[in-house]
Amino acid sequence: MTGRREELAAGWIEVVSRTLATRVSRAELDRELHELYSAIVEALGSGGLDTGAEAWTEVRALLVELSRNRARQGFSPAETAVSVFALKAGLERQLDQGSPGDVAAYLTLSRLTDALGMFTVDSYTTTREQIISSQAEELLELSTPVVKLWDGVIGVPLVGTLDSARTQVVMEKLLQALVDTGSAKAIIDITGVPAVDTEVAQHLLKTVVAARLMGAECIVSGIRPQIAQTIVALGIEFGDIVTKATLADALRHALRGLSDADSVRGRGASQA
Amino acid sequence: MTVPGRDTTADTVRTQPIVTSDDVVRARQLARTLAVECGLSLVEQTKLVTAASELARNTLVYGGGGRMDGEVVSRTAGRGVRLNFTDHGPGIPDTDLALRDGWSSGTGMGLGLSGARRLVDDFVLRTEVGEGTAVTVVKWTH
Numbered sequence: 001m002t003g004r005r006e007e008l009a010a011g012w013i014e015v016v017s018r019t020l021a022t023r024v025s026r027a028e029l030d031r032e033l034h035e036l037y038s039a040i041v042e043a044l045g046s047g048g049l050d051t052g053a054e055a056w057t058e059v060r061a062l063l064v065e066l067s068r069n070r071a072r073q074g075f076s077p078a079e080t081a082v083s084v085f086a087l088k089a090g091l092e093r094q095l096d097q098g099s100p101g102d103v104a105a106y107l108t109l110s111r112l113t114d115a116l117g118m119f120t121v122d123s124y125t126t127t128r129e130q131i132i133s134s135q136a137e138e139l140l141e142l143s144t145p146v147v148k149l150w151d152g153v154i155g156v157p158l159v160g161t162l163d164s165a166r167t168q169v170v171m172e173k174l175l176q177a178l179v180d181t182g183s184a185k186a187i188i189d190i191t192g193v194p195a196v197d198t199e200v201a202q203h204l205l206k207t208v209v210a211a212r213l214m215g216a217e218c219i220v221s222g223i224r225p226q227i228a229q230t231i232v233a234l235g236i237e238f239g240d241i242v243t244k245a246t247l248a249d250a251l252r253h254a255l256r257g258l259s260d261a262d263s264v265r266g267r268g269a270s271q272a
Numbered sequence: 273m274t275v276p277g278r279d280t281t282a283d284t285v286r287t288q289p290i291v292t293s294d295d296v297v298r299a300r301q302l303a304r305t306l307a308v309e310c311g312l313s314l315v316e317q318t319k320l321v322t323a324a325s326e327l328a329r330n331t332l333v334y335g336g337g338g339r340m341d342g343e344v345v346s347r348t349a350g351r352g353v354r355l356n357f358t359d360h361g362p363g364i365p366d367t368d369l370a371l372r373d374g375w376s377s378g379t380g381m382g383l384g385l386s387g388a389r390r391l392v393d394d395f396v397l398r399t400e401v402g403e404g405t406a407v408t409v410v411k412w413t414h
């Protein structure tokens with residue numbers, strides 16, 4: 001593998017670049033694969049065939065980096081693994097002219113390539129999972145906007161299926177927004193929520209109680225008929241929590257509350 | 273014991289494993305899909321989906337995970353959706369207590385099981401301590 005180094009490496013890069021075509025620059029591939037190739041040759045020279053061993057640390061590090069880059073660039077697992085498996089194609093070409101000794105060596109290297117290929121796919125998968133879960137977190141943040149509806153009134157439109165994690169994020173954001181904006185009223189609008197179960201209801205109730213402890217009032221709006229009937233059948237009681245059919249009703253209620261509070265403090269509602 | 277919805281021409285059964293909290297959401301979505309296919313009204317759909325949510329979460333939280341099998345079933349009077357939740361968890365020692373409104377062995381509202389029973393038309397709870405729990409529910413079109 002050392003002897004026909006350039007030839008082998010060239011054959012390898014050839015196959016890989018044909019698959020990845022225009023999406024990775026030839027120069028980058030050249031650099032990446034030459035580096036990898038040297039590392040493999042070195043590991044073979046010093047440490048035998050156990051790719052999990054110390055001698056293969058460098059190779060593994062390069063493969064992790066390679067698969068990480070491919071995953072980030074949106075390549076498929078197959079497109080990523082080809083970078084390693086194509087090494088075989090290069091070897092096969094040499095085999096045509098080879099001796100029986102070459103065949104044994106080919107089989108050994110082939111097993112080695114398989115092990116490295118599997119390793120590559122594994123680290124690709126790990127990276128993909130990391131990417132996906134961080135995207136999910138970002139989405140969670142994005143999909144739970146807290147908006148200022150009026151001076152002193154914030155609103156949180158809940159949209160889509162609520163799981164525990166999401167409901168928790170929304171509720172924490174809402175409480176924080178009450179503090180940040182100095183608001184006394186919060187409207188939680190559930191028009192876009194397809195179902196309210198005990199878990200969601202419990203989060204809602206806890207938020208309302210927490211807001212109350214902070215001196216703020218929460219109003220739940222957007223309770224559609226099918227949700228109302230389901231809540232009743234489930235046996236959930238919203239107690240003295242103000243609920244309204246529409247966001248407009250809720251806002252009207254909130255503003256009325258604010259102007260009452262204002263006149264008590266001797267401030268005109270127009271200033272609010 | 274009679275199993276509700278049995279003795280009917282069964283459609284294909286679709287299975288959702290319940291292992292993570294994401295699976296609870298998926299179980300809910302499968303329940304919704306079946307409810308729409310079966311032609312349940314919006315209110316009935318919402319009730320079934322909410323019951324599925326409760327039972328799937330119990331399967332996960334108390335049963336330590338399990339599965340939901342769902343299918344569209346039919347009888348002479350119409351069609352329905354049957355959902356079957358099974359786990360091999362600790363089982364429920366006192367089903368009367370578990371089905372009491374407001375009773376929870378944990379920190380829940382204690383309304384999931386009893387509420388789910390009210391949300392569907394047929395409800396059968398089979399449980400054995402140390403063996404596991406199976407809850408079968410059916411919601412029929414009206």
Ligand SMILES: Nc1ncnc2c1ncn2[C@@H]1O[C@H](COP(=O)(O)OP(=O)(O)OP(=O)(O)O)[C@@H](O)[C@H]1O
Nearest residue numbers: 198330334335370376377380381382383384385405
């Ligand atoms: N699959 C199960 N396996 C074992 N125990 C269960 C199972 N399902 C329910 N239980 C028991 O029954 C009790 C009542 O269940 P239920 O769903 O009504 O209330 P919860 O889950 O505690 O609270 P909530 O559903 O209102 O959030 C549970 O606290 C639990 O002890």
Ligand SMILES: [Mg+2]
Nearest residue numbers: 330380384385
């Ligand atoms: Mg429950």
